[in-house]
Structure formats: C-alpha cells, structure tokens
Amino acid sequence: MAVIQIVGNQSGVGKTSVAAALLVTASKAGNQAAYYKPFSDGRTADSDVAFMSGLLESIGGPAVPAPRNKSDSGELSTAQSEVSRLESEGGIVIIEGPDASTPYGIPSKVILVHRGPQEAVAESVSSAGSDLAAVVVNAVPIHRRDEVARGLAGQSVPVAVIPESRGMLTVTVGQLAEHLGGEWVLDPVNADAPIERFMIGGNIMDEGPTYFGRYANQAVITRVERPDIQMASMCDKTCCLVLTGPGNPSDYIKSEALKRDVPLIQVRTNTLDTADALAGLLDKADARTAAKADHFAGLLETYLGAEGLEQLLS
Numbered sequence: 001m002a003v004i005q006i007v008g009n010q011s012g013v014g015k016t017s018v019a020a021a022l023l024v025t026a027s028k029a030g031n032q033a034a035y036y037k038p039f040s041d042g043r044t045a046d047s048d049v050a051f052m053s054g055l056l057e058s059i060g061g062p063a064v065p066a067p068r069n070k071s072d073s074g075e076l077s078t079a080q081s082e083v084s085r086l087e088s089e090g091g092i093v094i095i096e097g098p099d100a101s102t103p104y105g106i107p108s109k110v111i112l113v114h115r116g117p118q119e120a121v122a123e124s125v126s127s128a129g130s131d132l133a134a135v136v137v138n139a140v141p142i143h144r145r146d147e148v149a150r151g152l153a154g155q156s157v158p159v160a161v162i163p164e165s166r167g168m169l170t171v172t173v174g175q176l177a178e179h180l181g182g183e184w185v186l187d188p189v190n191a192d193a194p195i196e197r198f199m200i201g202g203n204i205m206d207e208g209p210t211y212f213g214r215y216a217n218q219a220v221i222t223r224v225e226r227p228d229i230q231m232a233s234m235c236d237k238t239c240c241l242v243l244t245g246p247g248n249p250s251d252y253i254k255s256e257a258l259k260r261d262v263p264l265i266q267v268r269t270n271t272l273d274t275a276d277a278l279a280g281l282l283d284k285a286d287a288r289t290a291a292k293a294d295h296f297a298g299l300l301e302t303y304l305g306a307e308g309l310e311q312l313l314s
Contacts, residue, residue: 002313003083004133005108007097009124013115014138016048017168019094020055020293021300026092026313027059028297033313034090038079038104040067048096051288058290062089076105083108092313101127109133109312118148125155134304134312135159139168160304167295168287170194173240175284176219177265180277182242185249185264186257193239193263194291195219198278200271201229208232221274224266227253234262244271 004022006015019035026033035056040046046067053064065082083106086093097103101124103110112128113136114121125132134157140148145163152159174191177184197215201222204211212220212233220233224243227250233241234256240263243249249264257264267274287296301309 002091003087003093003095003106003108004111004312005095005097005103005106005131006111006113007101007103007128008099008113009101009116009120011099013099013113014136014287014296015096015099015113016051017138017287017292017296018111018113018136018300019096020052020288021297022092022094022309022313023052023055023061024059024293024297025300025309027061029310029313031092031313032061032090033092033094034062034086035064035094035096036079036082036086037064037067037096038076038082038106039070039072039098041070047288055290055293062086079104080106103129103131107131111136111312113138115139118151121152132157134308136300136304137161139164158304158308160300160308162299162303165295165299166196167194168292169282169285170196170217170292171281171285173219173263173265176240176242176281177263179281179284180242180265180267180274182265182267185243185266186254189261189263190239191263193217195239198275199233199238200275201226201233202271209235213237221271223271224249231256234260238262240265242267242274244269244274 006018008015023033035052037049049064049067083093110128110131111134112124112132114124115138140161140163142163145161149161173193176195194217196217199218199220201220212235216237217239218237219240219242220238221242222229223245224247230241230253243266
C-alpha cells in the first residue's frame with residue numbers, strides 16, 4: 001500500500017512520535033502497518049525500537065526487525081529487502097529515517113519533521129528531495145502557531161504546524177512520587193496516570209469546584225493538615241494529591257481517597273519547597289508511551305487533516 005520514510009532536520013524533533021501516530025492511525029482505520037528503523041548507533045539497545053515493538057504488540061502488526069549499526073548506513077540492500085518483506089506482511093511500512101533531512105535511498109514517500117527556526121524549513125525541504133509528501137513542523141510555541149502556519153502556507157506539499165502540547169510533556173503519578181521521594185499513604189493506585197498540571201491548594205477565594213475543576217490531569221499540592229482543601233480538590237480532574245509537611249492525613253481523607261481511587265503521596269517538606277523540588281521533573285517525560293502515541297495521532301489529524309493522513313497512508 002505505502003512505504004513512508006520519516007526524516008528530521010535534527011535529533012529529537014519527534015520522528016518516533018510521528019511514526020507511532022501513523023501506526024495508531026492506520027490501526028484505527030483497519031489497516032495493518034509495520035515499523036522499521038534500519039540503522040541505530042549500536043551502542044545500547046534502541047529505545048525507539050523497544051517502544052514500537054510493544055506498541056505493535058498491542059495494536060497488531062509484524063515484528064519489528066533489529067536495526068543495523070549506523071556505520072553500515074551506506075549499504076541499503078538488506079534494508080530494502082526488509083522493507084519489501086514488511087510491505088508484503090503489513091501493507092504499510094513506516095521507516096524511521098535519519099536526522100539530517102536527506103532520506104535513505106529507499107523508494108518511499110518522505111515526511112520531513114522539522115523543529116527550529118521557521119526560516120530554516122525551506123533548506124530542510126530542499127534536502128528532503130523530490131519524494132517529499134508532507135512536512136510536520138513540531139512543538140511550535142502556542143502563541144506563534146498560526147503565524148508560522150501562515151508563513152508556510154505556500155509549500156508545494158501539505159504542512160502540519162503542531163503546537164506545543166501538554167499531553168506530550170506529561171509525567172506519571174509514579175514518576176512524580178519517585179522524583180519527590182514521596183511515600184504512598186495508601187497502596188499505590190493509578191501510578192501510570194498522566195499529570196499535565198500542578199495546582200497549589202492554598203487559601204483560595206473561589207469555591208473548590210471552580211478552582212480545581214478547570215483542568216484535567218492535575219496533581220494538587222497542599223498541606224497535610226488541610227483536609228478541607230484536600231476534599232475540595234478531590235474531583236474527577238485530580239489524578240493525585242501531594243500532601244506536604246509533618247503529620248498524618250486524616251482517616252476521613254484516606255477513606256475518601258480510597259473510595260475515589262485518588263493516590264495520596266506524602267512528602268515531609270513544606271508546600272513551597274515541594275513545588276521548587278519539581279524542577280527537573282520534565283526530564284523524566286518520555287514521548288514513547290501508547291497514550292502519547294494516541295495523543296499525537298489526534299494532533300496530526302487536527303493539523304494535517306483526516307484527508308491528508310488518508311492520502312499519506314494510501
């Protein structure tokens with residue numbers, strides 16, 4: 001059906017996220033797709049390949065071949081044979097290509113994933129060659145998204161300008177507990193739930209549902225001796241409570257948290273020091289999760305369009 005190669009203008013632009021999103025999109029459309037990363041640095045087990053193997057196990061698709069060492073990237077006959085085999089098994093083959101905009105010499109549609117100055121997109125497009133089928137400009141600051149989209153409207157291929165998304169920067173409740181050195185007050189629950197925002201539960205003027213009901217996937221940080229704030233924050237948009245300071249949470253709070261499956265994590269530092277300790281937590285954020293693959297698939301559909309995605313995968 002289709003062989004699609006994804007290249008980037010530099011490392012870390014989101015090629016794997018685009019590849020995972022295309023696999024998810026193909027699966028939802030009832031098509032089987034395969035993933036192949038022909039070359040890796042060879043120093044350690046490739047985390048992209050490991051993630052994609054797990055993703056394809058969950059959604060269905062051929063086994064992911066092992067990559068060869070990057071030093072062999074000039075020899076493409078084996079890679080081409082693997083692509084042909086995967087195409088016969090899966091129909092759609094998603095190839096994760098190199099970081100330097102110039103694709104491997106494997107016949108394929110090419111998607112360029114660009115991150116960085118808008119002015120550099122034209123140079124990256126030129127390097128991607130005549131098989132270029134789409135451009136994804138990734139992680140654009142939200143306030144500049146429309147401006148960048150207007151500036152790239154004259155490209156000869158579809159362009160998806162994707163804004164920064166909190167959904168791609170989430171950490172899990174378990175990662176938060178580990179980062180803060182927190183204690184689980186009850187048995188751990190929902191440790192894999194994503195956290196998009198942190199809310200401080202202080203002396204607020206708004207009603208609890210008004211203040212705490214604005215955003216989904218939030219972690220609330222509040223003093224352990226404030227059961228009133230803890231109860232007010234324990235809505236369906238709160239994924240965990242971080243209780244700060246000495247003392248112990250009340251039995252009533254523990255009972256309600258147990259009933260609502262809200263994790264309680266306790267740290268012995270005060271609320272402000274706990275908030276300061278969140279620095280560096282985003283370093284633990286990893287885009288290679290099934291939930292983020294599904295989230296990025298939604299972003300691609302929104303900013304490239306369902307029709308554009310269908311054309312790429314056909």
